[in-house]
Structure formats: structure tokens, C-alpha cells
Amino acid sequence: MSAEQVARSHYRRRRLLVEALAAVAKRLWLRVDPADIARSWTTQLAELVALTNATQIAAARSADEYVDEVLDAQGINPSPAGRLMAASVAGVASDGRPLASLLYEPAIRALSAVGAGAEVDRALAGGFAALDTMVRTQVADAGRAADQVALVSRPAATGWVRMVVGRTCGRCVVLAGRRYSWQADFDRHPHCDCIAVPAGEDTADDIRTNPRAWFNRLDEIEQNRQFTVAGAQAIRDGADIAQVVNARRGAFGLTPAGARITADEARMLRGGRDRGRLQVSDVFGHQLYVTTEGTTTRGQAGIRLGARRDRVKVENARYTSAKAPRLMPESIYKIADGNRDEAIRLLRRFGYIT
Incomplete structure (x- = not known):
């Protein structure tokens, strides 16, 4: 397989893990008693924390194999200086606190909404939206952190290339195909599907993506979804994609996985607190x-x-x-x-x- 094929296969395996955990989180959230949100969610929390931790480990466990395979596909001998301890990137939320603390926040969000006058059903829907984002982001972050640890542990991998997969978004498209040094942070947003492809000094050219070529492959409906109607029209009229994306408010908020989060994420994840364990x-x-x-x-x-x-x-x-x-x-x-x-x-x- 080519480096791109290896990377896409790696993404699909991780995606299955994310979707499975999100389905369990939804099932558990549906058990919340609208008349007793805090207590009823607490009774579900232990199961979700254990499953999230296990899914993070599962997502991380494939990192060594992935990096070895993607380097081998480029004709590079991986020769690892060490092997990843998968559990080391699990059990901790992106802001550094325990998963239990993070995963209780949807209940706080729902209760706060009720206290502000929202209908209970709407408040619970908001809590679920937060929960869905949380579990998906935590697994993806753990996987990306594991991939980079595995990359750093293989000195032949001098850097990595950002590859966009799935439906993606304008913020990610303008970064598609860019090459980064081995120690560079991986900037992402919640629900981001981009992945890092480890590369040698002059390899991985086959997975580089030209943002304009990506845009031209989309139909008009998808162009409008990713870049807004006005932004997509400007690009079709010849405007530079990066300039269009950076001019939009939605262009901001890409942050490194597993260490720093956006202000909006912080407010959601921490329930208004200044910081977690990080x-x-x-x-x-x-x-x-x-x-x-x-x-x-x-x-x-x-x-x-x-x-x-x-x-x-x-x-x-x-x-x-x-x-x-x-x-x-x-x-x-x-x-x-x-x-x-x-x-x-x-x-x-x-x-x-x-």
C-alpha cells in the first residue's frame, strides 16, 4: 500500500472506535432522568469513563504499527528508539484533568440551562451535544498524541504531512498537504478528521494536497457548506482560499491536540472554571x-x-x-x-x- 492508503486505513480503524464510543455515550445519556439529572447521570458515569479510557487505549495501541507501516511504504526503515505505552495517553482529558471530571460536565451544562429557564428537553439536548463532542475529541486527541509519540520515537521520520480525510472543513483544507517538523503541534478543532502522516526528508509527496484542487473536486453544494455561500463564490471567482478562510470568524480555533483548547472548548469542558488539571x-x-x-x-x-x-x-x-x-x-x-x-x-x- 502507498503511504496515503496506509494513512486512510489507519483513519478508518480509528473512526470505527470513535463511532462505537459515541453510540454508547448516546445510549447512556438517554437513561438520564429529566427529574433528577445529576444523580441519574452519575450512575451512568463509571461505565462511560471506563469505556472512554479503554477506547483511548485502543486508539493509541495502533500508533506504533501505523508509523512503522507508513514509513515502510515510503522506503524508510522505522528503527524505533522505543515503543509507545498506550495507556500513557489515556485516562486524561485534553485539559489534563481526569476523564470523570470532564464527562460529568454535560450534566452541569444541562442543569445550568434549566436554571436559566430552558425547557428540560432542550437542556438535555444541549448536554448530549456537549457529551458527543467530548467523547469524540478525547479519543481522537489520544490517538493523535500516540501517533506523534511513535513518530518522535523513530528518528528516520523527520516530520509529518497533514492529510485531510472525510468531509473536512475550510480551516483544514487550507492546511492540507503542509509539511511540519517532527516536534510541531498538530492543530485541530472538535470533530476534526485530519491525520498526520509521518514522513522522511523528501518523502510523502504522494499525500500532499493542493487546497485549490480539493475545492475544485467538490460540487457547489459542498463548496458552499465548507466555505459559506459568499466565501465559496469568492473562491470560484478567483479569490485565494487561504485569504477567504482566514477572513472568516470560523477560521480561528485550531489548537494542538491533548494540550491546549480553544476558549469555547474551555467554557464547555470546564463548566466556567478557569482551568482543569492541566x-x-x-x-x-x-x-x-x-x-x-x-x-x-x-x-x-x-x-x-x-x-x-x-x-x-x-x-x-x-x-x-x-x-x-x-x-x-x-x-x-x-x-x-x-x-x-x-x-x-x-x-x-x-x-x-x-
């Missing part, structure tokens, strides 16, 4: 994103940190908590500052690869 901290002189999740000795990072420890009680169980913060993968790439060996060392230290 924090900006000064680490070795850099302002980096860290999380407190996964730093107990029951987590991979906690096992490896080797920092001074203290005992804390959580729900009558004893955990050993590491004082050092756990770096998110995106922050590891930044602190490595282009040094691939240092990035691999830090990924290993913080439990992302073996």
Missing part, C-alpha cells in the same frame, strides 16, 4: 503544560519520576504522589528544543515509551 508551569525555565494525572505510583509516570514522594489519601486508598509535574507530550517536544535524543529521553522518563 496547568502552565515554569519547568526548567520554560512555561510548559503539565498535568497532575498519572503521577501516582500506579501511573507510568509516577513509577519513573523518581522524585521526592509524599503519601496522600484518595477515597480511602493510599497512593504515592510524585512532587515533580508530569509533562504532556507537546511540552516535552518544546523543552527538547529540536533535540530528538532529548525528546526521546523525556518521553521515556515520563512513561510514554519503553
Whole structure:
């Protein structure tokens, strides 16, 4: 198979996982009692958290195989410096807090809407819309984070190319086919279907996409959907696609998976709070994103940190908590500052690869 075929097959497998989890989330949300939203959703939450965590692991588990296959399709020997620990990118929301905290937010959203005077059915519909976006985004983010960890662990992959799949959107089309360095963040939006295709120095040309060619392949209805009626007409009249997209308000909001989220996402995911478990901290002189999740000795990072420890009680169980913060993968790439060996060392230290 070509690199593009490998990437599309990888996307389809991940998509099946996302759709299966979204279907379960919908089924569980339909059990919510309109007269007792908080309690009834809490009774469903444990099952959804466990399934979301398991789906994140399943999405991440294929990353090593995917990167090996896509590099092999380009005639590049993968030669990994380490193998991904799939569980290391699971169990944590995109803002760094536990999944349970995130997945309870739809109930808060629904209750807030009722408190503001909305009909219960409409409030529950809004809560479900938030839940659907959450579960889809968390699985996709975990998968993308795993793909990049696997890429960084293979020094022959000098970068990656952004490939658009599915129906996509104008924001992504203007980025289609662009080549990025190995440490570059993957910018995405909720429900984004784009994927990163690992590449060598002068390979993966076959999956590069010309935005104008992509636009010309669409029928007029789809052009209007992706770029708005006025925007699509401007492009048909000869306007530059990037200029049209960037002039629209909807062009903003692409952010890296697994570390930073848009203001709109933050309001939805955090229920109005300033932040979750993900924090900006000064680490070795850099302002980096860290999380407190996964730093107990029951987590991979906690096992490896080797920092001074203290005992804390959580729900009558004893955990050993590491004082050092756990770096998110995106922050590891930044602190490595282009040094691939240092990035691999830090990924290993913080439990992302073996």
C-alpha cells in the first residue's frame, strides 16, 4: 500500500472506535432522568469513563504499527528508539484533568440551562451535544498524541504531512498537504478528521494536497457548506482560499491536540472554571503544560519520576504522589528544543515509551 492508503486505513480503524464510543455515550445519556439529572447521570458515569479510557487505549495501541507501516511504504526503515505505552495517553482529558471530571460536565451544562429557564428537553439536548463532542475529541486527541509519540520515537521520520480525510472543513483544507517538523503541534478543532502522516526528508509527496484542487473536486453544494455561500463564490471567482478562510470568524480555533483548547472548548469542558488539571508551569525555565494525572505510583509516570514522594489519601486508598509535574507530550517536544535524543529521553522518563 502507498503511504496515503496506509494513512486512510489507519483513519478508518480509528473512526470505527470513535463511532462505537459515541453510540454508547448516546445510549447512556438517554437513561438520564429529566427529574433528577445529576444523580441519574452519575450512575451512568463509571461505565462511560471506563469505556472512554479503554477506547483511548485502543486508539493509541495502533500508533506504533501505523508509523512503522507508513514509513515502510515510503522506503524508510522505522528503527524505533522505543515503543509507545498506550495507556500513557489515556485516562486524561485534553485539559489534563481526569476523564470523570470532564464527562460529568454535560450534566452541569444541562442543569445550568434549566436554571436559566430552558425547557428540560432542550437542556438535555444541549448536554448530549456537549457529551458527543467530548467523547469524540478525547479519543481522537489520544490517538493523535500516540501517533506523534511513535513518530518522535523513530528518528528516520523527520516530520509529518497533514492529510485531510472525510468531509473536512475550510480551516483544514487550507492546511492540507503542509509539511511540519517532527516536534510541531498538530492543530485541530472538535470533530476534526485530519491525520498526520509521518514522513522522511523528501518523502510523502504522494499525500500532499493542493487546497485549490480539493475545492475544485467538490460540487457547489459542498463548496458552499465548507466555505459559506459568499466565501465559496469568492473562491470560484478567483479569490485565494487561504485569504477567504482566514477572513472568516470560523477560521480561528485550531489548537494542538491533548494540550491546549480553544476558549469555547474551555467554557464547555470546564463548566466556567478557569482551568482543569492541566496547568502552565515554569519547568526548567520554560512555561510548559503539565498535568497532575498519572503521577501516582500506579501511573507510568509516577513509577519513573523518581522524585521526592509524599503519601496522600484518595477515597480511602493510599497512593504515592510524585512532587515533580508530569509533562504532556507537546511540552516535552518544546523543552527538547529540536533535540530528538532529548525528546526521546523525556518521553521515556515520563512513561510514554519503553
